[in-house]
Amino acid sequence: MFAPYLQGVAVGGSLIIAIGAQNAFVLKQGLKRAHVFAVVAICIACDWVLIALGAAGFGTLVAMFPKVTAIAAWGGAAFLFFYGALSFRSAMTDQTLDAEKGDSTVALATVGAVIATTLAISLLNPHVYLDTVVLLGSLAAQHPAPERAWFTLGAMTASFIWFVGLGYGARLLAPLFSRPVAWRVLDLLIGVVMWSIAGSLVLGQLG
Numbered sequence: 001m002f003a004p005y006l007q008g009v010a011v012g013g014s015l016i017i018a019i020g021a022q023n024a025f026v027l028k029q030g031l032k033r034a035h036v037f038a039v040v041a042i043c044i045a046c047d048w049v050l051i052a053l054g055a056a057g058f059g060t061l062v063a064m065f066p067k068v069t070a071i072a073a074w075g076g077a078a079f080l081f082f083y084g085a086l087s088f089r090s091a092m093t094d095q096t097l098d099a100e101k102g103d104s105t106v107a108l109a110t111v112g113a114v115i116a117t118t119l120a121i122s123l124l125n126p127h128v129y130l131d132t133v134v135l136l137g138s139l140a141a142q143h144p145a146p147e148r149a150w151f152t153l154g155a156m157t158a159s160f161i162w163f164v165g166l167g168y169g170a171r172l173l174a175p176l177f178s179r180p181v182a183w184r185v186l187d188l189l190i191g192v193v194m195w196s197i198a199g200s201l202v203l204g205q206l207g
Contacts, residue, residue, distance in 0.1 A: 004147040008154020011139060012051070015131045016162050021080055021197055022121050022128075024190045026163060030170025031186070035114045040167040042115060046122040047132060047159040054137025055152040070205060075124050077201040083121070084194030091187035126201065 017023075022043060029039045122128065136155055140148045176182050 002150075004143050004151040005154040005157075008140075008151040008156075009158045010154075011136065012155030012158035013162065015135070016047070016159055020127070021083070021125060021194055023166060024193050025118065025121050026166050027170050028186065028190060029114070030167040031173060033171060035111055036167045038111060038115055039118050040163045042118045043122055043163045044160055046119070046128075047163075048156050050128065050132035051136055051152060051155050051159065054133040054135075055140040055148055057137065057141065074201075074205060077198040077205075079120050079124050080194045080198035080201070083117070084191045084198065087187045087191035087194060091184045091191065125197065127197075 026039055026043060030036055132155075136152075140151050140155075143151050
Protein backbone atom coordinates (compact mmCIF):
# COMPACT_ATOMS: atom_id res chain seq x y z
CA MET A 1 0.00 0.00 0.00
CA PHE A 2 2.99 2.29 0.46
CA ALA A 3 3.70 2.53 -3.30
CA PRO A 4 0.30 4.05 -4.21
CA TYR A 5 0.66 6.46 -1.28
CA LEU A 6 4.08 7.65 -2.50
CA GLN A 7 2.71 7.96 -6.04
CA GLY A 8 -0.10 10.13 -4.71
CA VAL A 9 2.40 12.33 -2.85
CA ALA A 10 4.59 12.68 -5.93
CA VAL A 11 1.78 13.44 -8.38
CA GLY A 12 -0.09 15.72 -5.98
CA GLY A 13 3.09 17.59 -5.11
CA SER A 14 4.14 18.07 -8.73
CA LEU A 15 0.75 19.55 -9.61
CA ILE A 16 0.40 21.86 -6.62
CA ILE A 17 3.91 23.34 -6.57
CA ALA A 18 3.47 25.06 -9.93
CA ILE A 19 3.35 28.85 -9.57
CA GLY A 20 -0.23 30.04 -9.74
CA ALA A 21 -2.74 32.50 -8.34
CA GLN A 22 -3.45 30.43 -5.25
CA ASN A 23 0.20 29.92 -4.31
CA ALA A 24 1.00 33.58 -4.93
CA PHE A 25 -1.82 34.64 -2.62
CA VAL A 26 -0.81 32.21 0.14
CA LEU A 27 2.80 33.42 -0.12
CA LYS A 28 1.80 37.06 0.22
CA GLN A 29 -0.48 36.42 3.18
CA GLY A 30 2.30 34.41 4.82
CA LEU A 31 4.74 37.28 4.34
CA LYS A 32 2.22 39.73 5.80
CA ARG A 33 1.37 37.24 8.59
CA ALA A 34 -2.25 38.16 7.96
CA HIS A 35 -4.86 35.46 8.72
CA VAL A 36 -2.41 32.77 7.64
CA PHE A 37 -4.23 29.96 9.44
CA ALA A 38 -7.54 30.77 7.74
CA VAL A 39 -5.93 31.00 4.30
CA VAL A 40 -3.96 27.76 4.68
CA ALA A 41 -6.91 25.87 6.16
CA ILE A 42 -9.26 26.94 3.35
CA CYS A 43 -6.75 26.04 0.63
CA ILE A 44 -6.17 22.60 2.17
CA ALA A 45 -9.90 21.99 2.66
CA CYS A 46 -10.73 22.95 -0.93
CA ASP A 47 -7.92 20.78 -2.27
CA TRP A 48 -8.94 17.79 -0.17
CA VAL A 49 -12.58 18.03 -1.24
CA LEU A 50 -11.65 18.24 -4.93
CA ILE A 51 -9.12 15.41 -4.65
CA ALA A 52 -11.72 13.23 -2.92
CA LEU A 53 -14.31 14.05 -5.57
CA GLY A 54 -11.85 13.14 -8.30
CA ALA A 55 -10.99 9.84 -6.65
CA ALA A 56 -14.71 9.12 -6.33
CA GLY A 57 -15.17 9.50 -10.09
CA PHE A 58 -16.57 13.04 -10.19
CA GLY A 59 -14.10 13.93 -12.94
CA THR A 60 -16.13 11.92 -15.44
CA LEU A 61 -19.24 13.91 -14.54
CA VAL A 62 -17.41 17.23 -14.97
CA ALA A 63 -16.19 16.16 -18.41
CA MET A 64 -19.80 15.48 -19.42
CA PHE A 65 -20.82 19.09 -18.70
CA PRO A 66 -18.28 21.43 -20.36
CA LYS A 67 -20.52 24.46 -19.69
CA VAL A 68 -19.64 24.20 -16.01
CA THR A 69 -15.94 24.69 -16.72
CA ALA A 70 -16.74 27.47 -19.22
CA ILE A 71 -18.67 29.43 -16.59
CA ALA A 72 -15.87 28.93 -14.09
CA ALA A 73 -13.32 30.03 -16.70
CA TRP A 74 -15.01 33.37 -17.44
CA GLY A 75 -15.71 34.04 -13.77
CA GLY A 76 -12.16 33.13 -12.83
CA ALA A 77 -10.68 35.31 -15.56
CA ALA A 78 -12.69 38.33 -14.41
CA PHE A 79 -11.63 37.83 -10.80
CA LEU A 80 -7.96 37.30 -11.69
CA PHE A 81 -7.89 40.41 -13.87
CA PHE A 82 -9.34 42.39 -10.96
CA TYR A 83 -6.94 40.95 -8.39
CA GLY A 84 -4.00 41.45 -10.75
CA ALA A 85 -4.96 45.12 -11.13
CA LEU A 86 -4.95 45.45 -7.33
CA SER A 87 -1.46 43.95 -7.21
CA PHE A 88 -0.16 46.37 -9.84
CA ARG A 89 -1.69 49.28 -7.90
CA SER A 90 -0.12 47.97 -4.69
CA ALA A 91 3.27 47.87 -6.45
CA MET A 92 3.09 51.64 -6.79
CA THR A 93 2.94 52.19 -3.03
CA ASP A 94 5.71 51.96 -0.44
CA GLN A 95 5.30 48.90 1.75
CA THR A 96 7.63 47.44 4.36
CA LEU A 97 7.55 44.50 6.72
CA ASP A 98 9.12 44.47 10.18
CA ALA A 99 10.67 41.04 10.65
CA GLU A 100 9.95 41.15 14.38
CA LYS A 101 6.50 42.73 14.43
CA GLY A 102 5.08 41.24 11.24
CA ASP A 103 2.84 43.50 9.20
CA SER A 104 3.65 47.21 9.39
CA THR A 105 2.58 49.51 6.58
CA VAL A 106 0.80 46.69 4.76
CA ALA A 107 -2.89 47.09 5.53
CA LEU A 108 -4.57 44.02 7.01
CA ALA A 109 -7.78 42.95 5.32
CA THR A 110 -10.74 41.73 7.34
CA VAL A 111 -11.11 38.01 7.95
CA GLY A 112 -14.23 37.93 5.79
CA ALA A 113 -12.47 39.57 2.84
CA VAL A 114 -9.51 37.21 3.13
CA ILE A 115 -11.77 34.15 3.32
CA ALA A 116 -13.78 35.31 0.29
CA THR A 117 -10.62 35.99 -1.72
CA THR A 118 -9.10 32.63 -0.77
CA LEU A 119 -12.25 30.78 -1.81
CA ALA A 120 -12.43 32.68 -5.10
CA ILE A 121 -8.79 32.05 -5.97
CA SER A 122 -9.11 28.40 -4.98
CA LEU A 123 -12.36 27.58 -6.78
CA LEU A 124 -12.75 29.98 -9.73
CA ASN A 125 -9.82 28.57 -11.70
CA PRO A 126 -10.81 25.67 -14.00
CA HIS A 127 -7.20 24.48 -13.99
CA VAL A 128 -7.73 23.47 -10.36
CA TYR A 129 -10.53 21.11 -11.39
CA LEU A 130 -8.51 19.71 -14.27
CA ASP A 131 -5.57 19.00 -11.96
CA THR A 132 -7.34 17.68 -8.88
CA VAL A 133 -10.66 16.32 -10.09
CA VAL A 134 -9.90 15.12 -13.63
CA LEU A 135 -6.18 14.32 -13.69
CA LEU A 136 -5.75 13.01 -10.14
CA GLY A 137 -9.13 11.32 -10.41
CA SER A 138 -8.14 9.48 -13.58
CA LEU A 139 -4.86 8.36 -12.01
CA ALA A 140 -6.64 7.23 -8.84
CA ALA A 141 -9.04 5.20 -10.97
CA GLN A 142 -6.11 3.11 -12.21
CA HIS A 143 -5.84 1.57 -8.74
CA PRO A 144 -8.21 -0.95 -7.14
CA ALA A 145 -10.31 0.41 -4.25
CA PRO A 146 -7.90 -0.17 -1.33
CA GLU A 147 -4.90 1.23 -3.21
CA ARG A 148 -7.00 4.12 -4.54
CA ALA A 149 -7.61 5.27 -0.98
CA TRP A 150 -3.87 5.30 -0.29
CA PHE A 151 -3.18 7.21 -3.52
CA THR A 152 -5.80 9.78 -2.52
CA LEU A 153 -4.33 10.07 0.96
CA GLY A 154 -0.89 10.64 -0.56
CA ALA A 155 -2.18 13.48 -2.75
CA MET A 156 -3.87 15.03 0.29
CA THR A 157 -0.65 14.75 2.29
CA ALA A 158 1.25 16.64 -0.41
CA SER A 159 -1.39 19.37 -0.34
CA PHE A 160 -1.19 19.71 3.44
CA ILE A 161 2.62 19.87 3.53
CA TRP A 162 2.80 22.39 0.70
CA PHE A 163 0.25 24.91 1.97
CA VAL A 164 1.44 24.75 5.58
CA GLY A 165 5.04 25.12 4.45
CA LEU A 166 4.24 27.96 2.05
CA GLY A 167 2.01 29.88 4.45
CA TYR A 168 4.12 29.60 7.57
CA GLY A 169 7.52 29.26 5.90
CA ALA A 170 7.09 32.56 4.07
CA ARG A 171 8.02 34.44 7.25
CA LEU A 172 11.60 33.25 6.77
CA LEU A 173 11.75 35.78 3.93
CA ALA A 174 10.53 38.58 6.21
CA PRO A 175 13.96 40.32 6.48
CA LEU A 176 14.05 40.63 2.70
CA PHE A 177 10.66 42.34 2.70
CA SER A 178 11.74 45.01 5.13
CA ARG A 179 12.63 46.94 1.96
CA PRO A 180 9.88 48.53 -0.16
CA VAL A 181 11.51 47.40 -3.41
CA ALA A 182 10.99 43.74 -2.46
CA TRP A 183 7.26 44.32 -2.07
CA ARG A 184 7.15 46.15 -5.40
CA VAL A 185 8.79 43.21 -7.17
CA LEU A 186 6.49 40.68 -5.45
CA ASP A 187 3.35 42.65 -6.29
CA LEU A 188 4.48 43.04 -9.90
CA LEU A 189 5.16 39.30 -10.17
CA ILE A 190 1.80 38.46 -8.62
CA GLY A 191 0.08 40.84 -11.03
CA VAL A 192 1.82 39.23 -13.99
CA VAL A 193 0.89 35.74 -12.77
CA MET A 194 -2.75 36.72 -12.22
CA TRP A 195 -3.11 38.39 -15.63
CA SER A 196 -1.26 35.58 -17.41
CA ILE A 197 -3.60 32.96 -15.99
CA ALA A 198 -6.63 35.15 -16.71
CA GLY A 199 -5.45 35.64 -20.29
CA SER A 200 -4.93 31.91 -20.77
CA LEU A 201 -8.48 31.26 -19.51
CA VAL A 202 -9.96 33.79 -21.94
CA LEU A 203 -7.92 32.47 -24.88
CA GLY A 204 -8.96 28.94 -23.99
CA GLN A 205 -12.63 29.92 -24.19
CA LEU A 206 -12.24 31.95 -27.38
CA GLY A 207 -10.22 29.23 -29.05
